Amino acid sequence: MAMTALLPNFVCGRWQTGTGAGSTLLDPVLGTALVRVDATGLDLQDTFDFARRQGSAALQALTYRERAALLAQVCQLLQTHRAAYDAIATANCGTVKNDSAVDIDGALFTLGQYAKWGAALGDARALRDGEPVRLAKEAFLAQHVQVPRPGLALFINAFNFPAWGLWEKAAPALLSGMAVVVKPATATAWLTQRMVQDVVDAGILPAGALSIVCGSSAGLLDALESFDVVSFTGSAETAAVVRSHPALARHAVRANIEADSLNSALALPDATPGTPAFDLLVREVVREMTVKSGQKCTAIRRILVPEAVYGAAAEAIAAKLAKVSTGNPRNESVRMGALVSRTQFDAVQQGVAQLAQAAGILHDGRTQPLVDADPAVAACVAPVLLGTRDADGAQAVHDTEVFGPVATLLAYRDVPHALALARRGQGSLVASLYGDDAALLGASALALAASHGRVHVVTPDVAQAHTGHGNVMPQSLHGGPGRAGGGAELGGLRALDFYHQRSAVQASPPVLAALGL
The missing domain is CATH 3.40.309.10 (Aldehyde Dehydrogenase; Chain A, domain 2)
Structure with a gap:
C-alpha cells in the first residue's frame, strides 16, 4: 500500500518536511488514511528568529491601514478556495456542510471584520491609549500609548476549529504587526495547513509573517522569548503544562489560555x-x-x-x-x-x-x-x-x-x-x-x-x-475566568491589546504632539 502524502511545514520562509514517519490523519467516518504530518528535525529556534527578524519587522514597517489591506486580500483569496476547504473538512473532520461552514465561514467573516476595523485605524503605527494626563503644575504630561510587541505570536490550537481557530487569532495578531507561528492540533491539521499554503503561495504576506508547524509540538515553548506571546486552546491539563513551562516563567512570556468550560x-x-x-x-x-x-x-x-x-x-x-x-x-x-x-x-x-x-x-x-x-x-x-x-x-x-x-x-x-x-x-x-x-x-x-x-x-x-x-x-469577547482559562480573545479591537505593549510617554505637549498619534 502506498504511503500517504506528507504535508510540509512552512518555516524560515520555505517549505520543509519533517524527517520522521509522522502521524497519519484519518477520515473519522471511513477510517481511511488521508495525509501525514511531521515536524521532526525542524530548527525551531531558527524558525522563531526568522519570524521575529523578518516577519514582525516587515509587518511593523507598515501602517494599520496597510496591514488591514493585507487581511482583506487574504480573506478574498481564501474565498476562492472555499470548495476545497469544505471537501477537506468533510474528509478530515467528519462534519456535515452546515457544520463545516461554522468553521470556514466563521473564519472568513472574522478576517473580514478585522480588515474593516483595521482600515479605520488609519496610517498610524502605534495606538493612542486615552487622553494625556497632567503630571505637574508645569506643562509636563503623560500619554499612554500601545505599540506592537517586537516578538512573535505562537498559536497552539485545538482540533475542533482548524479554520476559525487559526484566523480568529491570526487576524488581530497580523493587524497588530506580530508574525504568527501556528501549531494546529494534529488530528485535523490538514485544513489549517492548506489555508496557510494557499496564502503563502499567493505571496500576500511578507516573508516570515505566517509560519506553520504540523505534528509534534515538542520544543515549541522552549524557543519563546520575552517579547513573544503564546495563545493556547485545549484541555485544562495541557494548559497547566503551558503555564508552568520554564520559558514562560523565565521570560515572562505573555500567555492567553482557553481551556475547559461547563x-x-x-x-x-x-x-x-x-x-x-x-x-x-x-x-x-x-x-x-x-x-x-x-x-x-x-x-x-x-x-x-x-x-x-x-x-x-x-x-x-x-x-x-x-x-x-x-x-x-x-x-x-x-x-x-x-x-x-x-x-x-x-x-x-x-x-x-x-x-x-x-x-x-x-x-x-x-x-x-x-x-x-x-x-x-x-x-x-x-x-x-x-x-x-x-x-x-x-x-x-x-x-x-x-x-x-x-x-x-x-x-x-x-x-x-x-x-x-x-x-x-x-x-x-x-x-x-x-x-x-x-x-x-x-x-x-x-x-x-x-x-x-x-x-x-x-x-x-x-x-x-x-x-x-x-x-x-468577533465583535464580542471570547474567553472566560477560572476553569475556562482566564483568557480573552476577540471583542473587536480589544483583541489587539494582547499583541501590543502599553507604555506611558512622559513629556512636554510639543513632544507628545510629535508622536503623531
Whole structure:
C-alpha cells in the first residue's frame, strides 16, 4: 500500500518536511488514511528568529491601514478556495456542510471584520491609549500609548476549529504587526495547513509573517522569548503544562489560555412550557448539542430549569434529539456527522459513563443505527441527554466536560439556586438566559458576569435576531475566568491589546504632539 502524502511545514520562509514517519490523519467516518504530518528535525529556534527578524519587522514597517489591506486580500483569496476547504473538512473532520461552514465561514467573516476595523485605524503605527494626563503644575504630561510587541505570536490550537481557530487569532495578531507561528492540533491539521499554503503561495504576506508547524509540538515553548506571546486552546491539563513551562516563567512570556468550560443554559421561572421563551431554550439546547457534534468549547453542557418544568423540558428536548440523524456527512439525510477521531469517540463514551453515575439517561441516541457508517469504524456518537433533579448532589456534572453531543438537564429550586449552580462550573465561557422579564434577566446577567466571559440573553423579541449561545462573534469577547482559562480573545479591537505593549510617554505637549498619534 502506498504511503500517504506528507504535508510540509512552512518555516524560515520555505517549505520543509519533517524527517520522521509522522502521524497519519484519518477520515473519522471511513477510517481511511488521508495525509501525514511531521515536524521532526525542524530548527525551531531558527524558525522563531526568522519570524521575529523578518516577519514582525516587515509587518511593523507598515501602517494599520496597510496591514488591514493585507487581511482583506487574504480573506478574498481564501474565498476562492472555499470548495476545497469544505471537501477537506468533510474528509478530515467528519462534519456535515452546515457544520463545516461554522468553521470556514466563521473564519472568513472574522478576517473580514478585522480588515474593516483595521482600515479605520488609519496610517498610524502605534495606538493612542486615552487622553494625556497632567503630571505637574508645569506643562509636563503623560500619554499612554500601545505599540506592537517586537516578538512573535505562537498559536497552539485545538482540533475542533482548524479554520476559525487559526484566523480568529491570526487576524488581530497580523493587524497588530506580530508574525504568527501556528501549531494546529494534529488530528485535523490538514485544513489549517492548506489555508496557510494557499496564502503563502499567493505571496500576500511578507516573508516570515505566517509560519506553520504540523505534528509534534515538542520544543515549541522552549524557543519563546520575552517579547513573544503564546495563545493556547485545549484541555485544562495541557494548559497547566503551558503555564508552568520554564520559558514562560523565565521570560515572562505573555500567555492567553482557553481551556475547559461547563457552559450553562438557564430557563428563568417565567419560561414555562407553552411560552416562546421555553421553546427558544429547547431549540437552542438541541442546536448546541448537535452543531459540530457538540465539539465546541462554547456548547451547552448543563441545562438549568425550574423543578416544575423539569419533566416537560426533558420530554421536549428528547423529542427533538430523536429526530437527529447521525452518520456519514456525505449522505444528504444526515444532520450530524462524526467526532474527529476514534480517540475522541472513546473519550466521549467514557465521559457519558462517568456522568451516568450522577445522573440518569433521559435520551440515548446511541441505540439508533448510524446512517451509511460502520459503528465499528466510524467515530460517530448520537446525542445523549442526561438529567437529575438533585443538581446539588451531582458533583460530576459540574466537574466533567464531555466534549461531544452530550448535555445534562438539572432542576433548580429558585433563581438564587440556579445562579449558584451555574457558578459551580468554576468559570465558563458562556451562559445563556431564557425568559421575558427584563428586570430579572438583567439582574441575573450581572450576577453571572463575574464567572462567565459572555452572558447571552434570549428573549422572544430577539428570537430571530440573536446570534446563538455558542456562536463566537468577533465583535464580542471570547474567553472566560477560572476553569475556562482566564483568557480573552476577540471583542473587536480589544483583541489587539494582547499583541501590543502599553507604555506611558512622559513629556512636554510639543513632544507628545510629535508622536503623531
